[in-house]
Amino acid sequence: MTWRRRGCLVIGRPADSFPPFPSHFIQELTVADLAFVVTTAAVFALVALIARGVTKL
Template identity: 75%
Template sequence: MKSRFARIGQTADSIPHVNQELAMADLAFVVTTIAVFALVALIARGVTKL
């Protein structure tokens, strides 16, 4: 039983690979958000030229 509670008490900071995966997910979200805004800006610029 003791090991079961030890696993529950672990945080993302105590597990390095999970922390790295969370950082990569955050980076992917930021890059995707910037790409979407850039695409919307290009579409808006193209619409104004019509």
């Protein structure tokens, strides 16, 4: 037996038997995304600060 769930092939289990994503999992992903954005912004700010210092030399 095969069933389809969200476009992927699932063998042996109906689509309704899959549990939804737990809320803490989604919350962890949001925190990880936020940490990535903040880190990326900090790196760009540091590079800009270094570039400004180099141009003054």
